[in-house]
Amino acid sequence: MNILDSINSPEDLKKVPEDSLILLCQEIRQKIIDDCAENPGHLGSSLGVVELTVALHYVLNTPYDNLIWDVGHQSYAHKILTGRKDLFKTKRLYGGISGFPKMSESEYDSFGTGHSSTSISAALGMAIAAKMNGENERQSVAVIGDGSMTGGMAFEALNNAGVYDSNLLVILNDNNMAIDPNVGGLNEYLLDITTSKGYNKVKQDVWNVLGKLNRISPGMRNFIQNIDNSIKSMLLKRSNLFEAMGLRYFGPVDGHDINHLIKVLRDLKHIHGPKVLHCITVKGKGFKEAETNQTIWHAPGKFNKVTGERIKETDSNLPAKFQDVFGNTITELAKINSKIVGITPAMPTGCSLNIMMHEMPDRCFDVGIAEQHAVTFSAGLAAKGYVPFCNIYSSFMQRAYDQVIHDVALQNLNVIFCLDRAGFVGSDGATHHGAYDLAFFRCIPNLTIAAPLDEEELRNMMYTAQLPDQGPFSIRYPRGRGVLQDWHTPFQQLEIGKGRCLIEGEEVAIISIGAIGNVAKNAINKLENLSIALYDMRFLKPLDEDLLHSIFHKFSKIITLEDGTIKGGLGSAVTEFMADHHYNAHLIRLGIPDQFIEHGTQHQLYATCGYDEQGIIQSIYYITNQTDKCTDTELQKAKTF
Numbered sequence: 001m002n003i004l005d006s007i008n009s010p011e012d013l014k015k016v017p018e019d020s021l022i023l024l025c026q027e028i029r030q031k032i033i034d035d036c037a038e039n040p041g042h043l044g045s046s047l048g049v050v051e052l053t054v055a056l057h058y059v060l061n062t063p064y065d066n067l068i069w070d071v072g073h074q075s076y077a078h079k080i081l082t083g084r085k086d087l088f089k090t091k092r093l094y095g096g097i098s099g100f101p102k103m104s105e106s107e108y109d110s111f112g113t114g115h116s117s118t119s120i121s122a123a124l125g126m127a128i129a130a131k132m133n134g135e136n137e138r139q140s141v142a143v144i145g146d147g148s149m150t151g152g153m154a155f156e157a158l159n160n161a162g163v164y165d166s167n168l169l170v171i172l173n174d175n176n177m178a179i180d181p182n183v184g185g186l187n188e189y190l191l192d193i194t195t196s197k198g199y200n201k202v203k204q205d206v207w208n209v210l211g212k213l214n215r216i217s218p219g220m221r222n223f224i225q226n227i228d229n230s231i232k233s234m235l236l237k238r239s240n241l242f243e244a245m246g247l248r249y250f251g252p253v254d255g256h257d258i259n260h261l262i263k264v265l266r267d268l269k270h271i272h273g274p275k276v277l278h279c280i281t282v283k284g285k286g287f288k289e290a291e292t293n294q295t296i297w298h299a300p301g302k303f304n305k306v307t308g309e310r311i312k313e314t315d316s317n318l319p320a321k322f323q324d325v326f327g328n329t330i331t332e333l334a335k336i337n338s339k340i341v342g343i344t345p346a347m348p349t350g351c352s353l354n355i356m357m358h359e360m361p362d363r364c365f366d367v368g369i370a371e372q373h374a375v376t377f378s379a380g381l382a383a384k385g386y387v388p389f390c391n392i393y394s395s396f397m398q399r400a401y402d403q404v405i406h407d408v409a410l411q412n413l414n415v416i417f418c419l420d421r422a423g424f425v426g427s428d429g430a431t432h433h434g435a436y437d438l439a440f441f442r443c444i445p446n447l448t449i450a451a452p453l454d455e456e457e458l459r460n461m462m463y464t465a466q467l468p469d470q471g472p473f474s475i476r477y478p479r480g481r482g483v484l485q486d487w488h489t490p491f492q493q494l495e496i497g498k499g500r501c502l503i504e505g506e507e508v509a510i511i512s513i514g515a516i517g518n519v520a521k522n523a524i525n526k527l528e529n530l531s532i533a534l535y536d537m538r539f540l541k542p543l544d545e546d547l548l549h550s551i552f553h554k555f556s557k558i559i560t561l562e563d564g565t566i567k568g569g570l571g572s573a574v575t576e577f578m579a580d581h582h583y584n585a586h587l588i589r590l591g592i593p594d595q596f597i598e599h600g601t602q603h604q605l606y607a608t609c610g611y612d613e614q615g616i617i618q619s620i621y622y623i624t625n626q627t628d629k630c631t632d633t634e635l636q637k638a639k640t641f
Contacts, residue, residue, distance in 0.1 A: 003024045010060075014058060028080055032080070043284070046077060047284050047290055049077065059266055059269065065138060065140070066110040066111075066139065069143050070148045078101070079097065084106065092428070094599065095600070096599075118153065119144050120154055122142070138167065142168070143173055146172060146176065147346065152370060163246065164274070165272070166274060168274040170247065172278045173255065173279055174255075175280075247275055248275040249275070250264070250278065251280075254280060256285060283298075284297050288308060319482045319483055319487070320487055321480060321481050322420070323479075327352025330353070331356040334360055339386045340386075340387045340389065341364065341365065342357070346369045348364070365377070375392075375400040375417075382415045389462070393420050393432075395421065395432050398440070401440060404417070414472070416466065416475065423478045430598055433597060439565050439568030440568070450473070452514065453515060453517050454518070470496075480602065497544055498547070503521070506531040507555075507557065509535060510532060511558060512562065513537045519606065519611070520616055523613040526617065530624065532620060557586050560574050560589045561590045565594065571590075574587070588622070590616065
């Protein structure tokens with residue numbers, strides 16, 4: 001029997017002899033590979049922290065001790081060791097466990113994560129709470145990757161942590177990778193520390209001395225610490241960033257040496273105060289292909305676990321992915337307009353800006369995981385006459401809301417926001433759904449808000465947005481493929497704020513925005529003996545009031561449809577228009593309800609919220625008083641949503 005078979009909790013783990021832990025790590029790593037081959041997930045990052053995860057649960061008293069995983073991409077071994085081993089095969093599936101730490105899922109998930117750079121702040125809050133409660137032995141540990149360390153919030157937390165005498169341990173999981181290769185000065189700084197052999201030798205000597213400090217006076221302790229800091233400055237030719245902020249720095253250590261990690265973590269438990277342990281790991285450790293091509297194998301999809309071959313879609317006639325249309329279109333536009341530049345916060349592959357990077361590296365900027373900076377950096381470029389396309393996933397744009405208002409919109413700068421992954425994203429779940437951009441952008445003055453129905457419209461919106469003096473411009477589009485195979489058409493300028501009628505009808509009007517309108521098309525085509533009109537608004541702001549006047553004059557039964565929250569989005573805008581102009585219509589709003597929706601495929605989530613094809617049909621039946629054709633479930637959805 002495998003060792004892993006006997007482990008259902010960290011208490012079981014602690015019964016395993018230390019000399020058997022290397023074998024256990026191999027078993028955990030193999031389980032992650034086996035399950036991810038069939039049920040895709042975040043493979044590389046989780047493989048890279050198997051030893052670290054085992055060591056943490058072996059030494060810490062979880063769940064009493066707080067263990068927080070930044071982002072959560074690397075939490076698979078943690079889930080396997082904390083009672084979810086048998087459920088692991090359901091990760092990211094509809095109704096299964098989350099791919100990220102989630103407080104409601106397990107007491108071992110001390111804090112829910114999904115976005116980067118939050119762990120240190122949360123762990124510090126927990127450490128201060130423990131101190132205030134008199135729990136002096138309670139540990140609060142944040143595990144954060146070097147990619148997440150570029151997020152400003154991480155530095156805000158470190159700066160604050162140095163002020164308090166709290167029992168906080170920050171573990172820097174340094175694999176020199178985020179999703180794409182890391183960029184920036186911090187990356188070079190960490191490499192300097194890692195590769196300084198002189199420093200590491202002296203550091204070990206200092207470590208040995210510090211272990212005997214209980215025999216030395218406090219004055220001598222400060223003296224030794226000052227010597228340690230001076231040596232670091234001399235050998236590294238710069239001060240230690242962490243200790244400059246008031247945190248004790250330890251490391252670097254080999255993040256795959258399980259036995260040494262356990263010794264180090266045990267020692268650190270008895271060193272009070274805020275501290276950093278620097279661990280060097282290999283992303284994708286134990287699976288050759290994942291180690292070699294770390295970007296692709298961050299989340300590779302299905303693969304053959306024996307050969308390492310990725311299982312790709314084979315149908316060459318599939319429509320293009322929206323992200324690839326963006327990448328090819330911005331490259332094409334940049335050849336026409338020399339002022340166009342591309343900006344992304346650490347996602348050049350995910351958003352396909354890497355296409356332009358390959359051809360025009362000097363006009364593309366990967367700023368690291370730093371969405372706020374990405375927006376204001378774009379504003380600075382725009383202020384000097386450039387036309388930045390700032391590509392940020394919809395859910396990550398939430399982090400830069402103030403910058404959009406204060407630095408872009410207030411100054412009416414020509415910055416184009418391309419919001420990839422808008423609407424339901426699928427298996428990543430609630431932390432990654434792009435549910436709110438239509439709602440939170442709609443209230444901002446000067447900002448044009450657009451959403452393409454298909455790939456051709458995305459091209460034309462991008463072309464229109466880069467024309468002179470268009471002001472701040474947001475274009476949102478979903479994850480995945482569109483509907484067109486022949487999308488590479490000549491550019492056409494769109495009239496800002498003008499929608500269009502896609503299907504004429506007499507009984508019911510469906511008003512949609514974005515690619516979800518294609519689902520409405522399919523639903524209408526399945527109906528017989530009903531005359532349903534479909535209107536594509538194209539722009540949420542400015543709203544096409546002329547088109548809405550014509551709709552409300554003609555129809556008394558109206559359905560709005562959006563792949564976003566109905567609170568504040570298109571449905572709200574149309575309802576406000578109806579009230580402002582004293583129209584009286586039976587109106588149903590379809591979209592994401594006022595609740596957090598969990599993970600599943602996009603289609604499953606559309607169905608859950610009542611705006612898949614069947615849900616749209618059921619709403620049409622309901623609004624036309626054909627309730628005999630409605631199922632009880634769908635009838636309730638129509639009434640609710």
